[in-house]
Each structure stands twice: as C-alpha cells, then as structure tokens.
Amino acid sequence: EVQLVESGGGLVQPGGSLRLSCAASGFTFSSYSMNWVRQAPGKGLEWVSYITSNGNTIYYADSVKGRFTISRDNAKNSLYLQMNSLRAEDTALYYCARGLTGDPLAWVGWGQGTLVTVSS
Amino acid sequence: EVVLTQSPATLSLSPGERATLSCRASQSVSSYLAWYQQKPGQPPRLLIYDALNRATDIPARFSGSGSGTDFTLTISSLEPEDSAVYYCQQRHNWPPVTFGPGTKVHIK
Numbered sequence: 001e002v003q004l005v006e007s008g009g010g011l012v013q014p015g016g017s018l019r020l021s022c023a024a025s026g027f028t029f030s031s032y033s034m035n036w037v038r039q040a041p042g043k044g045l046e047w048v049s050y051i052t053s054n055g056n057t058i059y060y061a062d063s064v065k066g067r068f069t070i071s072r073d074n075a076k077n078s079l080y081l082q083m084n085s086l087r088a089e090d091t092a093l094y095y096c097a098r099g100l101t102g103d104p105l106a107w108v109g110w111g112q113g114t115l116v117t118v119s120s
Numbered sequence: 121e122v123v124l125t126q127s128p129a130t131l132s133l134s135p136g137e138r139a140t141l142s143c144r145a146s147q148s149v150s151s152y153l154a155w156y157q158q159k160p161g162q163p164p165r166l167l168i169y170d171a172l173n174r175a176t177d178i179p180a181r182f183s184g185s186g187s188g189t190d191f192t193l194t195i196s197s198l199e200p201e202d203s204a205v206y207y208c209q210q211r212h213n214w215p216p217v218t219f220g221p222g223t224k225v226h227i228k
Contacts, residue, residue: 044220045156045158045164045209047215047217059216061215062216095164100175105211107156108175110164111163
C-alpha cells in the first residue's frame with residue numbers, strides 16, 4: 001500500500017523559510033516521479049512542483065519559481081520542498097503526490113498534508 | 121496555461137439520482153483529463169484518468185467521457201458518501217498541471 005507522510009509545516013513569518021519532507025513507503029520510491037500540490041484554506045488545488053525519479057528533470061509553478069526547491073533522496077525514500085522567501089499567499093496544506101505507474105501526473109497516492117502558515 | 125472551468129459550482133441532488141458534472145478547457149487537452157473527489161479533511165482521491173479510465177477500486181457508478189475541450193463526469197446513481205468536491209485536472213499542456221475550481225456535490 002502506498003504511504004506518503006508529510007512533515008515540516010508550521011507557522012513562519014513572511015520572508016522566512018521552511019523545509020517540508022515526505023516519507024514514502026509501500027512502493028519502490030526510486031522508480032516514481034513525485035509532485036508537491038497545495039491547497040489554500042477553503043480553496044482549490046494548485047500544483048507546485050514535479051521531480052522525475054532520478055531528479056534530473058524538475059518543474060515549478062510560476063508562483064513559486066525562484067523561491068522553492070524540490071529535491072529527493074532515493075536512499076532515504078524521501079521527497080523534500082525547500083521554501084524560501086515565503087509569502088502570505090503560500091499559506092496552504094502541502095501534499096506530496098505520486099502518479100500511476102506509467103502516468104506520473106495522474107495522482108493516485110497522496111499524503112495527508114502538512115500545513116504551512118505564513119503570518120506575522 | 122490551460123484554464124479549466126467547471127459547472128455547475130454546486131449540485132444538490134437526492135440519493136439515487138444521476139449527477140452530471142462538466143469540465144471545459146480553454147484549449148484542447150486531448151484525453152489528458154482526470155477527475156478527483158475530495159471530502160472534507162481528506163486528500164483528493166483519483167477517480168478517472170485519461171478522460172474515461174476508472175482508477176483502481178472506484179465504483180462503476182462513476183464514469184468519465186469527452187475529449188478535446190469538453191468533458192463530463194457522471195455519477196449514475198448517487199450514494200450518500202458521494203457528497204464531496206470534484207475537481208478536474210489537465211496534464212496535456214504542462215507545466216503547469218492545472219485544476220478546475222471544483223464542483224460541490226450535496227446529497228439531499
């Protein structure tokens with residue numbers, strides 16, 4: 001069974017930084033591309049970032065480009081999101097998500113999310 | 121960026137009724153359209169991918185159709201547990217992957 005557990009969220013001041021982690025189990029993590037998706041309180045879903053299985057290809061939403069960095073450690077079965085220069089509009093529940101075998105963008109595996117609140 | 125619009129914003133129906141949810145893309149996304157269900161306090165759940173393929177363990181009452189710019193999610197006979205927000209998502213012209221704003225289904 002696919003299990004994804006996010007951590008690292010919390011309250012941070014505008015301009016601050018946080019590093020989110022996603023611990024994966026129940027599947028061969030190194031074989032799958034991974035994504036971060038966020039959801040502001042009471043709002044819809046927004047894709048944040050994508051990384052291929054070997055980390056060689058990375059994409060970001062324009063809203064986070066230059067501020068967020070996605071990475072992974074396949075030896076530790078972990079996905080990360082380094083978030084710098086945080087803004088109030090980054091306040092959201094952050095999910096890591098895994099796609100179907102052969103379809104990395106149809107997200108069948110989701111964690112429960114970790115909440116990031118950017119406020120002074 | 122492909123913009124997805126969903127209609128209606130809210131749907132209120134009784135158990136056993138048929139629900140028809142629409143998703144329209146600002147440009148063709150071929151068949152690269154998925155549907156997700158999200159209940160309060162839960163992460164999204166993949167229902168349909170590639171416009172018409174049900175994900176594993178999704179009941180047969182959920183079906184998807186369409187291609188190009190117009191897509192439909194049909195719930196053939198509503199159950200009380202189908203109360204949720206439903207999102208469409210495109211992955212044809214990406215990045216970015218984009219979502220529609222959602223349709224809230226309320227079971228009377």
